[in-house]
């Protein structure tokens with residue numbers, strides 16, 4: 001589902017290692033210039049199916065605006081953080097995994113395996129999820 005939103009991607013990063021929104025894979029998916037299986041989009045966030053799913057339901061939820069990681073969220077982004085979490089819960093309902101249970105993961109930095117420098121929530125469900133995670 002694409003709602004016709006055109007992305008307002010601007011660079012937003014503190015510290016080194018920032019990439020520009022123009023070079024960001026997920027900014028391009030938000031803008032529709034790289035294809036993805038988009039399952040949700042509004043003025044704040046876009047959700048699409050992970051290319052390499054780790055569970056029967058594996059959806060990524062990203063802010064439309066370029067934010068590199070949760071470490072780059074500012075106080076004025078508090079509402080954004082809440083919206084991303086609420087979107088995850090709504091998508092769990094939409095995907096039919098709310099009742100059985102699901103996991104929301106935010107990998108941050110190299111040790112956690114963050115491979116795309118655009119904040120994203122993994123919504124995982126549809127099977128029993130082990131703990132602790134690998």
Ligand code: AMP
Nearest residue numbers: 036049050051052053107113114115116
């Ligand atoms: P992370 O390792 O936490 O940064 O998660 C990045 C995720 O993005 C991985 O699960 C990848 O499979 C996924 N991914 C990478 N490229 C794409 C793409 N073009 N479309 C959908 N998912 C992607």
